[in-house]
Amino acid sequence: MTLIQIKPVKYLIIFSVSIYLLWACEPCADCGKPLISEPGVSATFINLDTLGKVDTAIASNAKQKSTYATLKSSLTARIRSLNDSIGKYTDSVESGATEYELLLDQYSASRKALSDSSLLLDTLSTDITDSTTYLNKIRTWITTGKVRVDTIFLIENGNFLTFEDSLTSYYLPLLMEANETSFRIKIKEEIMNVTFTYTTSEYVDEVQRLIKIRAENIEVSSPDSIQYFEDETSLYFYF
Amino acid sequence: MKLACIFIFSFISLASAAQFQDSTRVDSLAAVSVIPDTVSTRFRLAPMLSFDYGKGISTLAGIDKRYEGAAYLLINNKFELVGEYGTAKLAPENAFSNGNYQADGTYYRIGAGIYSQLSPKSKIGLGLRYAEAAFSDQGYIEIESSSGLQDGYYRPFGNPDLQANWWEVVLTSESKFAFQKSKPEAKINHLISLGFQFRMRFLIGYDRQSPIDVFAIPGYGNTLNDQHSAVNLFLKFHPF
Numbered sequence: 001m002t003l004i005q006i007k008p009v010k011y012l013i014i015f016s017v018s019i020y021l022l023w024a025c026e027p028c029a030d031c032g033k034p035l036i037s038e039p040g041v042s043a044t045f046i047n048l049d050t051l052g053k054v055d056t057a058i059a060s061n062a063k064q065k066s067t068y069a070t071l072k073s074s075l076t077a078r079i080r081s082l083n084d085s086i087g088k089y090t091d092s093v094e095s096g097a098t099e100y101e102l103l104l105d106q107y108s109a110s111r112k113a114l115s116d117s118s119l120l121l122d123t124l125s126t127d128i129t130d131s132t133t134y135l136n137k138i139r140t141w142i143t144t145g146k147v148r149v150d151t152i153f154l155i156e157n158g159n160f161l162t163f164e165d166s167l168t169s170y171y172l173p174l175l176m177e178a179n180e181t182s183f184r185i186k187i188k189e190e191i192m193n194v195t196f197t198y199t200t201s202e203y204v205d206e207v208q209r210l211i212k213i214r215a216e217n218i219e220v221s222s223p224d225s226i227q228y229f230e231d232e233t234s235l236y237f238y239f
Numbered sequence: 240m241k242l243a244c245i246f247i248f249s250f251i252s253l254a255s256a257a258q259f260q261d262s263t264r265v266d267s268l269a270a271v272s273v274i275p276d277t278v279s280t281r282f283r284l285a286p287m288l289s290f291d292y293g294k295g296i297s298t299l300a301g302i303d304k305r306y307e308g309a310a311y312l313l314i315n316n317k318f319e320l321v322g323e324y325g326t327a328k329l330a331p332e333n334a335f336s337n338g339n340y341q342a343d344g345t346y347y348r349i350g351a352g353i354y355s356q357l358s359p360k361s362k363i364g365l366g367l368r369y370a371e372a373a374f375s376d377q378g379y380i381e382i383e384s385s386s387g388l389q390d391g392y393y394r395p396f397g398n399p400d401l402q403a404n405w406w407e408v409v410l411t412s413e414s415k416f417a418f419q420k421s422k423p424e425a426k427i428n429h430l431i432s433l434g435f436q437f438r439m440r441f442l443i444g445y446d447r448q449s450p451i452d453v454f455a456i457p458g459y460g461n462t463l464n465d466q467h468s469a470v471n472l473f474l475k476f477h478p479f
Binding site for chain 1: 333334335336337338380381382383384385386387388389391392394450451452
C-alpha cells in the first residue's frame with residue numbers, strides 16, 4: 001500500500017470539518033420560536049356623552065363671545081360719543097363757561113368707567129377664546145377615541161387587562177380555540193358588554209414562513225344596546 | 240445559504256482531492272500504457288454500486304438523516320442504466336418560523352445516461368432520471384398570546400401516505416482511484432472511483448395539503464420552488 005491511501009481520507013476529513021464549522025458558525029437560536037400574535041379586533045371608544053357636553057360648552061362660549069362683542073361695540077360707540085361731548089365742553093369751559101365744569105367731570109368719570117368695562121370685556125373675551133381652544137382640543141381627543149379604558153375583562157376565562165394611559169385604539173384579542181369571545185369593558189363609570197362570534201382558520205404567511213390564525217365572518221353583539229360602527233380596520237363604540 | 244456554503248466547500252474539497260490525484264499524475268500517466276483500456280468493441284455489461292458519502296457524512300454529523308445508494312449497469316463503458324434508492328428524514332429549519340416540520344420517507348430514481356471518457360481514469364456523463372418519493376410529514380405550530388389574555392395555541396399536524404414525483408437531469412464526473420501506483424494494472428486500481436453529480440430537479444407534482452402544505456420531499460428538497468439544483472458526492476464500486 002502506498003501513501004495515496006491516506007489522501008481520500010484527508011479529503012473526507014476536510015469535507016467533514018468544513019460542514020462542522022459551517023454549522024457551528026450559524027447557531028439557530030430562533031428556530032421554531034413561537035409567533036407572538038393572535039387574531040383580534042381593533043376597537044375605538046368614543047364618549048358621545050362627553051362629546052355632547054363639550055359641544056354644548058363650545059356653543060355656549062361662542063354665544064357668550066358674540067354677546068361680549070356686541071357689548072364691546074356698544075361701549076366703543078358710547079365712549080366715542082362721550083369723547084365728542086367732552087371735547088366740546090372742554091372748549092366751552094376754556095372759553096369761560098364755567099357752568100359746564102360739573103357736567104364735564106361727570107362725562108369724564110363716565111368715560112373712564114366705560115373704558116374700564118371695555119378692558120374687562122377684552123379680558124373676558126380672551127378667556128372665552130382660550131376656553132374654546134381647550135374644549136376643541138378635548139373634542140378632538142374624544143372624536144379620535146383617545147380615552148383611558150380601565151379594564152378589558154375576557155368573560156370566558158376570567159383574565160383581564162388594565163391600562164394606565166389613554167389610547168386611541170385598543171386590541172381585543174379573540175380566543176384562538178373558540179368561535180366566540182365576550183368582553184366586559186370598563187371606562188370610568190361606564191361598563192360595556194360585547195360578544196364577538198367568528199370563524200377561525202390557519203394560514204401560512206409565505207414571506208415570513210409563519211403559520212398564523214385569522215378570524216373571519218366576525219359578528220358583534222351587545223346586550224347593553226351599545227351603538228357601534230365598523231369599518232375595514234376598526235370597530236368604533238359610542239358610549 | 241448554509242447549503243450553498245456546503246456545496247462550495249464540497250467543490251473546494253473535490254478540487255483538493257483532484258490535487259491529490261494530480262500528485263500521482265506522473266505515475267498515472269505512466270500507467271496509461273499499462274492499464275488496459277476498458278473501452279472495448281465487443282458488447283460488455285458491467286454492474287456497479289455506489290454510495291452517497293456526502294449524505295453519509297451529514298448523517299454522521301447529526302445534521303439530518305439521509306442515506307442513498309445506486310446500482311448501475313454499464314454497457315460498453317458508454318451507456319448506463321441506473322436505479323437509485325434513498326431514505327431521508329428531513330427537518331428543515333426554515334420550514335416555519337413558529338413551528339417544527341419533519342418529512343420522513345423513501346425515494347427511488349430510475350434512468351439512463353451516456354458517458355464520455357476524458358482520460359483512462361476520468362469520465363463525465365449526462366443522464367436523465369425519473370423519481371418518485373413516498374413519505375409522511377409531521378410537525379407542530381405554536382402561537383403565543385401577545386395580550387396574555389389566553390393560553391398559547393399549539394397544534395400538531397401530520398400527513399401520512401404522501402407521494403411526489405419529479406425529473407432530474409444529471410451531470411456526472413468521476414475518477415478512478417489508483418490504490419497501487421506501483422502496479423497500475425492491478426485489479427484494485429479499477430475497483431473504486433470517486434465523483435460528484437450535479438443535478439437539476441424538475442418537480443412534476445406532489446400531494447398538496449391545506450392549510451399547511453408539504454414543505455420538504457425526501458430526495459427532492461423543499462417545495463418552495465419547482466426546480467432545484469443539487470450535488471451528490473459518491474463513491475462507486477466496480478466489483479466486476
